[in-house]
Amino acid sequence: xxxxxxxxxxxxxxxxxxxxxxxxxxxxxxxxxxxxxxxxxxxxxxxxxxxxxxxxxxxxxxxxxxxxxxxxxxxxxxxxxxxxxxxxxxxxxxxxxxxxxxxxxxxxxxxxxxxxxxxxxxxxxxxxxxxxxxxxxxxxxxxxxxxxxxxxxxxxxxxxxxxxxxxxxxxxxxxxxxxxxxxxxxxxxxxxxxxxxxxxxxxxxxxxxxxxxxxxxxxxxxxxxxxxxxxxxxxxxxxxxxxxxxxxxxxxxxxxxxxxxxxxxxxxxxxxxxxxxxxxxxxxxxxxxxxxxxxxxxxxxxxxxxxxxxxxxxxxxx
Amino acid sequence: xxxxxxxxxxxxxxxxxxxxxxxxxxxxxxxxxxxxxxxxxxxxxxxxxxxxxxxxxxxxxxxxxxxxxxxxxxxxxxxxxxxxxxxxxxxxxxxxxxxxxxxxxxxxxxxxxxxxxxxxxxxxxxxxxxxxxxxxxxxxxxxxxxxxxxxxxxxxxxxxxxxxxxxxxxxxxxxxxxxxxxxxxxxxxxxxxxxxxxxxxxxxxxxxxxxxxxxxxxxxxxxxxxxxxxxxxxxxxxxxxxxxxxxxxxxxxxxxxxxxxxxxxxxxxxxxxxxxxxxxxxxxxxxxxxxxxxxxxxxx
Numbered sequence: 047x048x049x050x051x052x053x054x055x056x057x058x059x060x061x062x063x064x065x066x067x068x069x070x071x072x073x074x075x076x077x078x079x080x081x082x083x084x085x086x087x088x089x090x091x092x093x094x095x096x097x098x099x100x101x102x103x104x105x106x107x108x109x110x111x112x113x114x115x116x117x118x119x120x121x122x123x124x125x126x127x128x129x130x131x132x133x134x135x136x137x138x139x140x141x142x143x144x145x146x147x148x149x150x151x152x153x154x155x156x157x158x159x160x161x162x163x164x165x166x167x168x169x170x171x172x173x174x175x176x177x178x179x180x181x182x183x184x185x186x187x188x189x190x191x192x193x194x195x196x197x198x199x200x201x202x203x204x205x206x207x208x209x210x211x212x213x214x215x216x217x218x219x220x221x222x223x224x225x226x227x228x229x230x231x232x233x234x235x236x237x238x239x240x241x242x243x244x245x246x247x248x249x250x251x252x253x254x255x256x257x258x259x260x261x262x263x264x265x266x267x268x269x270x271x272x273x274x275x276x277x278x279x280x281x282x283x284x285x286x287x288x289x290x291x292x293x294x295x296x297x298x299x300x301x302x303x304x305x306x307x308x309x310x311x312x313x314x315x316x317x318x319x320x321x322x323x324x325x326x327x328x329x330x331x332x333x334x335x336x337x338x339x340x341x342x343x344x345x346x347x348x349x350x351x352x353x354x355x356x357x358x359x360x361x362x363x364x
Numbered sequence: 365x366x367x368x369x370x371x372x373x374x375x376x377x378x379x380x381x382x383x384x385x386x387x388x389x390x391x392x393x394x395x396x397x398x399x400x401x402x403x404x405x406x407x408x409x410x411x412x413x414x415x416x417x418x419x420x421x422x423x424x425x426x427x428x429x430x431x432x433x434x435x436x437x438x439x440x441x442x443x444x445x446x447x448x449x450x451x452x453x454x455x456x457x458x459x460x461x462x463x464x465x466x467x468x469x470x471x472x473x474x475x476x477x478x479x480x481x482x483x484x485x486x487x488x489x490x491x492x493x494x495x496x497x498x499x500x501x502x503x504x505x506x507x508x509x510x511x512x513x514x515x516x517x518x519x520x521x522x523x524x525x526x527x528x529x530x531x532x533x534x535x536x537x538x539x540x541x542x543x544x545x546x547x548x549x550x551x552x553x554x555x556x557x558x559x560x561x562x563x564x565x566x567x568x569x570x571x572x573x574x575x576x577x578x579x580x581x582x583x584x585x586x587x588x589x590x591x592x593x594x595x596x597x598x599x600x601x602x603x604x605x606x607x608x609x610x611x612x613x614x615x616x617x618x619x620x621x622x623x624x625x626x627x628x629x630x631x632x633x634x635x636x637x638x639x640x641x642x643x644x645x646x647x648x649x650x651x652x653x654x655x656x657x658x659x660x661x662x663x664x
Contacts, residue, residue: 064502072514180399187651191590191644193597196617196636203633206626248651303507306598320510321602324517340505 047355054351058344065340066122066333070115073329079107080131080327105131118333132328140319140331141338147217148315150227151234152300158239159246160293166243167250167289168282174255182247190244197237198310205233215312234311238304242296249292253285260284287358291350298346302339393656400652406645414460423451425458425611434628444630446616450609452630456638458611463642466523466596466606470530471588477531478538479581483573485539486546487565500536508533512595516604526605530592538584545580549573579657586650590643597639613639 081101102108106117121128127137163186170182205211213233218226257263258281266276305317316335323331394401413420422442423429429449437444443452485496503511515529549555550573558568574581597614599605606612616635624631 060498061501061505064498065505068502069514072518075518183399183651184648187647188640188644190647191594191642192640193594193601193614193636195598195601196632196639199617199632200636203626203629299507303509305509305513306601309602317509321513324513336506336510339507339510340502343505 051352054348058348061344062337062341066119066337069333069336070118073327073332074111076324076327078327080105080329081107083325083327084132122337127334128330130323130328130331132323132326132331137331137334141316141334143219144314144316144319145338146219147231147313148301148304148317150220151231151238151304151313151315152297154231154235155239155242155300156293156297158235159243159296162240162243163246163293164250164289167247168254168277170247170251171254171258172277179251182251186244186247189240192241193306194237194241194304195306195310197240198234198307201233201237202310213311217314230311231313234304234307234313238300238307242300245296246289246292250285250289253288254281257281257285287354290353290357294346294350295343298343301342302335389656393652397652397656399648400656403645403648403650403652406641407649410460410642410645411464413457414464417457417461421451421454421457423454425450425454426609427451434624434631436628437630443634444628446631447624447628452616452634455611455616456613456634459613459616459635459638460642462523462606462610462612463593463596463639466527466530467589467593467642467646469527470534470592470596471585473527474531474534474592475538475581475585475588478535478540478584479542479574479577480569481535482539482542483546483569483577486543486550487569487573489550496539500539503533503536504540506533508591508595509598512599513602513604516599521604521607523606523610526596526599529599530595534588534592538581538588541580541584542577545577546573549576552576583650583654583657586646586653590646590650593639593643593646 079102081098084101085098099108106114109117129136130140133140166182166186170179173179202212205213214226214230217230220227263276263280266280267273302316302320304313304315305321307313308315308317309321316339320332320335322328323335427450429445429451431449432441432445433449434447435441435445435449437452441451441453443456445451446455481496485493511533512529515532516525519525519528555568555572558572563572596605596612597617600612600614601618603618606615608615613635617632
């Protein structure tokens, strides 16, 4: 087991290295850099080359690309993400609040998705090919079809028309005022969670269908066990493995993937930060963000695999 | 062709009456998958609307009518007008062209390239497989939208670049799925037979392996169309996709639609409905197709 964990941890390194290289290369291919962007948005119309060069030298952008790459790698090795090229603030500081916000929305959306997906998926599997099954499938496919940013617009509009109430538009951290915080973040969580419940619902349905055909279910029925008990003890437990995977991986993507929804709900999360960072050509911040999102995904993936062995004793890793 | 050993017959087997079998399959699909038929019909309808947009439109989708800005749905403008006085109904019709172009373009490109890579990776195995897999891992560890955004910022906006931006993150997703089916096919006797008959790698990959991963390929393809339409809408909504004044659904939701959500809800509601219905149709069809093609889930 320890060997397996070590092997997996070691295997993360090439993937993360690949992500780091990929984002580094992509950023250098982008036309323009942070200095140009800053002067383009500033007031001073007359910028001479000297000022640009001085600014570039300050940020280390005058060094050859391979040198910049070595600096970047060196920083990563020391777990030092450096400072944002745009604001000059340490990147950890830039990320902190946004990460808390994105994490909270992702957790809430995952809860919404799970609460919808598991009961609906089980129901659809039990009533396969009846109108219940069709209704559940239409409901979940509809969730997959609606852009969550549009669902967000409709939600806000609905609240406004029906209750003459708008959710607060300014972020309050959970530890400052939980009520204020939840009444803002529940709406994006619902809009996103509904969408993400679709995949999990479908997975629950098909996993249940597969398990319900197993011999041990027939045996349990034959010995006269309560249907309720068969479902909860025998069927659901065995069907949960793939569902768990899907939910966990979606959670990982939710952390950084809510770029558009955050825009609609005026949330200052990681997705919005990514759009800004890339628009500002803020190399250091973009690199840090992409690495953060990829690390989250890879780590969650790893944890899911570990959980497999824990939940299903038949699975052993070597 | 006398040189060909008899094993050729074994390797290049094609059951008689493939056409008839295919038709049978369609008939069975229609009978057993009512939801899929609804989805298919909606896709056909969408294609017809896109093709006949100039005939069905009541106004020029690009023409500004400054006398009728933000006017509500009525006899003159069936679904109202936007902040520039453009007819929402006509723009919706023309928007279906953008959606279908990007949707099909990106998914056909992405799924096909992904299938070829996936099959090649499984067929050759060994070091190539390992390297390709690590490469795919890198792409798979990032959300679709982040990758698409990065690509579109580099390439620039516009329909063609948006198609490429959506294609790139889709390739590894399809490659992954196709590879796992191809791994099983590689062990089949007919592949050994083809190899024994002395066929080249290219022929085995294209004639023997690819046709046998058609099921996962088609499933991925239909699933991708919906996703691609959604991604295009997201990119356009962010202002990084198709550019004004082109009629595109995501673009119609951008900016003014949110600003005027209360006073002119038709601007925001109808394009969103169009996106949802189009993606819904493709997903419904794709879902039923998967059930029909994946024998493990087939209803007994």
